[in-house]
Structures are given as structure tokens and as C-alpha cells.
Amino acid sequence: MIEIERKFLVKNETFKNEVFKKTTIKQGFLNSNKKRTVRVRLTDEQGFITVKGISSKDGLSRFEWEKEISKNEAEALFNLCEKGMIEKTRYLIKVENHTFEVDEFYGENEGLIIAEIELNHATELFAKPIWLGEEVTGNIKYYNSQLSKHPFKTW
Amino acid sequence: MIEIERKFLVKNETFKNEVFKKTTIKQGFLNSNKKRTVRVRLTDEQGFITVKGISSKDGLSRFEWEKEISKNEAEALFNLCEKGMIEKTRYLIKVENHTFEVDEFYGENEGLIIAEIELNHATELFAKPIWLGEEVTGNIKYYNSQLSKHPFKTW
Numbered sequence: 001m002i003e004i005e006r007k008f009l010v011k012n013e014t015f016k017n018e019v020f021k022k023t024t025i026k027q028g029f030l031n032s033n034k035k036r037t038v039r040v041r042l043t044d045e046q047g048f049i050t051v052k053g054i055s056s057k058d059g060l061s062r063f064e065w066e067k068e069i070s071k072n073e074a075e076a077l078f079n080l081c082e083k084g085m086i087e088k089t090r091y092l093i094k095v096e097n098h099t100f101e102v103d104e105f106y107g108e109n110e111g112l113i114i115a116e117i118e119l120n121h122a123t124e125l126f127a128k129p130i131w132l133g134e135e136v137t138g139n140i141k142y143y144n145s146q147l148s149k150h151p152f153k154t155w
Numbered sequence: 156m157i158e159i160e161r162k163f164l165v166k167n168e169t170f171k172n173e174v175f176k177k178t179t180i181k182q183g184f185l186n187s188n189k190k191r192t193v194r195v196r197l198t199d200e201q202g203f204i205t206v207k208g209i210s211s212k213d214g215l216s217r218f219e220w221e222k223e224i225s226k227n228e229a230e231a232l233f234n235l236c237e238k239g240m241i242e243k244t245r246y247l248i249k250v251e252n253h254t255f256e257v258d259e260f261y262g263e264n265e266g267l268i269i270a271e272i273e274l275n276h277a278t279e280l281f282a283k284p285i286w287l288g289e290e291v292t293g294n295i296k297y298y299n300s301q302l303s304k305h306p307f308k309t310w
Contacts (some may be wrong), residue, residue: 030193030206031186036235038185038193049204049222051185053235065232067204067222077220080191080208 003064004122007142009133010113015102018129021092025103028081032145039145040077043090047074059138060122084108084148096127108151114142159216159277162297164288165268170257173284176247180258183236187300194300195232198245202229214293215277239263239303251282263306269297 023043030038034054041048047070053063069077078085086109091102098117105112114136117126136142141150178198185193189209196203202225208218224232233240241264246257253272260267269291272281291297296305 030191031188033186036185036237051232051235063231063235065228067224069222073220076218077206080206080218082191 004061004119006137011133015131019091028085037145042074112152158219159274161292163270166288170286174246183240192300197229267307
């Protein structure tokens, strides 16, 4: 399917007062090429393998295919991933009729907090909470596949 | 899991008299790096996504993880694959207590026929049918991931 997403920096940690769900995420890449990424993810409860295509020119939409796998399978596939695993906490926050996913990164990406919102179409309106900062949709350096190779602390 | 396989060229087409199963296979690669390949496969009946690791030094064993996916999912993922799809017919042939998989390639790899046998351990004995030719176990140019980039007809 095609996903439409917008991505923003986060100004401060006040979003943490509004969280309704929280999970830790560890992920690595079997391919971090911009044309096709293959990601292995482990959350508190599940594993996933996810394939994403190249982004549209406006950076908004991207083919995404995902399959749930066991946590053990995810751990086994981590051994094959490229160097540079990503570790983060994901917070879910409901703002009116949308849900923001806010990722707080650790390790080599400590200090980076990114919010994403999934939309039904490219021009859909949504409420912007006060903690939402600069938009970085389509900026490749904020892709997780790039953060694994060129982490925030090295910028 | 770790797979132990030996791979051989095939001398002639007499193997076709002994086939008990036959399927067409189309496959592409989301990553054809030797350290980790990610393959998408479509057979007559099923789709698969398969991740393989680097081969052992003797070329015999390799980590392999595979998940069945729908035929539609495989078709969708083909759009993201690297250039150089592989098309082949796979014949299954029972020789005493082992099964050979014989792949007859088409397109840019026409003329190439390869037989593989899966073993339980590296030194396991097996009967060699008369059509079995030179062993090419561990020879990287016969990997499907390499045949997709450097096909047989260009050798």
C-alpha cells in the first residue's frame, strides 16, 4: 500500500503528558538503499519485516509493505543487518482525530525527537499541538535508514 | 536456520525423465549484497520473502530465513526489486533418499542448468546420478543473486 506521512521535529518534552501508548523499538536494515529499504523491527510485543519504496517527489508518500514475524525471527535477522542499529521509544499521542507517533532516539541519535502523522490524502488538515516544531517531511537525513548510517550526533 | 547445500552443473537433460514435481519460479532481489540477500519469489502456487546470510568459508552452509507471502504481495514487491529478474523452471528429482532441485534458467541465463542437494551435515554421502556434472558449491557467480546482475549469457 501507499502511505502518506508528514514528519516534524519536536520542540520540547511536553508531549509526554499526553501519551496513551508507549513501546520500545529496536530496528536494523537489511538494505538502506533509498530506492528500497528492508527493515527488521522488534517492539515490546512483536517483530516485523518491512519493505519501503522510493518516496514521491514531494516526500509525502511511499510504498510500504509489512509482515509480522516472531520476536525470535527478528532477533535472528538482526545478526544480518547493516551496522548501525536504531533504538528509540515510540509514544502515541491522540490530537483531535489524528494520532501522532513521536520517536525519542537513543544511542548515536540521542537528542533527536521526531513526530510523524499519517494522513489519508496529501492535503488533509490536522491540528498542530504546541510541541510540534519544524517540518522535515521528505528530508532524507531524518529517514531511519539514514540515521543508522549517519546518526544525529555526527551531524 | 542454517542450510547445508551442494551445487552442481548438469550435463544433459536426461534428468527430465525422473521428475516428480515441476514449478515455474520468478524471483528478484531487494538486496543482492553477498553479506545479506533479500529475495522475493513467486512460484505457481505461492510467494516467499527470503533472507540469506553470508556463506561459510567452505561455501556449504548459509543462514536462511523464509516467510510465505501471497502471490499479490510478491508481485507488488517485484516493482521494488533491483534490475535483473530471474526466471527458471524447477524440477524435483528423487535419487535414493535425497531430493535434487534442478533449475533450468531462461532469459539472460538461458543455457544454464544447476542442481542442488540439501544435506543434513557437511560430509553426508549421497548418490550421484549420471546427469550430475562439475561441482560449483561456493562459486559465487552461480548464486542467483549474482546471476541477476551478471547473467550466464554475458560470461
